[in-house]
Amino acid sequence: MRTPIIAGNWKMFKTAGEAVSFVNEVKGKAEIAGVESVICAPFTALPALAEAVKGTSLKIGAQNMHWEESGAYTGEISGPMLQDLGVHYVIIGHSERRAYFAETDETVNKKVHAAFKYGITPIICVGEKLEEREAGQTKEVCRVQTEAALQGLTAEQAAQAVIAYEPIWAIGTGKSSTAEDANEVISYIRERVAAVFGQETADKIRIQYGGSVKPSNIREFMQQPDIDGALVGGASLEAASYIQLVEGAK
Numbered sequence: 253m254r255t256p257i258i259a260g261n262w263k264m265f266k267t268a269g270e271a272v273s274f275v276n277e278v279k280g281k282a283e284i285a286g287v288e289s290v291i292c293a294p295f296t297a298l299p300a301l302a303e304a305v306k307g308t309s310l311k312i313g314a315q316n317m318h319w320e321e322s323g324a325y326t327g328e329i330s331g332p333m334l335q336d337l338g339v340h341y342v343i344i345g346h347s348e349r350r351a352y353f354a355e356t357d358e359t360v361n362k363k364v365h366a367a368f369k370y371g372i373t374p375i376i377c378v379g380e381k382l383e384e385r386e387a388g389q390t391k392e393v394c395r396v397q398t399e400a401a402l403q404g405l406t407a408e409q410a411a412q413a414v415i416a417y418e419p420i421w422a423i424g425t426g427k428s429s430t431a432e433d434a435n436e437v438i439s440y441i442r443e444r445v446a447a448v449f450g451q452e453t454a455d456k457i458r459i460q461y462g463g464s465v466k467p468s469n470i471r472e473f474m475q476q477p478d479i480d481g482a483l484v485g486g487a488s489l490e491a492a493s494y495i496q497l498v499e500g501a502k
């Protein structure tokens with residue numbers, strides 16, 4: 253049985269103070285047995301968040317990291333820095349980072365390896381652009397991105413990773429994929445994981461859907477057999493909505 257995982261991706265929203273207020277509002281309510289609740293916050297909010305979630309089952313995540321342990325990389329944050337804060341998850345290869353910050357399949361793979369090295373679980377984002385979808389390339393794009401991201405991992409590491417299938421045309425647009433379509437792509441990603449790492453790993457790896465997930469549609473996605481949770485942007489920013497998302501994953 254795979255434990256459902258709801259992860260909020262706050263993107264470039266919320267100060268440290270706002271993040272702590274959020275945790276105080278969701279504490280207890282977004283802690284539901286059998287569902288993992290994660291908040292992926294800006295770096296500046298992580299130290300305060302790490303304190304705020306102490307004694308709760310809420311987990312915290314970063315939204316990026318560098319693959320090197322340290323060095324002359326102005327503006328970057330490394331795995332040991334996140335590990336030191338007690339960060340559990342890190343989003344890697346989000347489409348916004350691929351589009352605006354030159355993230356490639358190669359850097360995604362390096363970051364995935366670095367995350368495991370420092371005991372942080374990567375949430376690896378894959379997904380097609382609108383023109384790729386229209387050209388019938390959705391599965392191929394997801395296959396290439398998934399295989400590249402997981403390259404060189406052991407089967408045990410791959411089993412622990414989380415993949416987020418986020419069709420780019422569905423992000424922040426209010427246009428979500430249908431639950432059936434999302435399940436079909438996610439089921440295909442799982443097949444590819446099985447082809448590379450074996451069925452046991454494919455049965456364990458958790459694959460989320462992301463893209464305009466809201467309290468009103470979370471249940472439809474969660475009812476699909478291959479969808480193990482959601483990576484949520486806009487609808488994760490309000491405490492009441494985040495609580496409903498976690499409740500909807502049960």
Ligand SMILES: O=C(CO)COP(=O)(O)O
Nearest residue numbers: 261423424463464485486
């Ligand atoms: O990019 C996303 C999560 O990583 C999805 O964002 P929205 O939920 O705002 O569409």
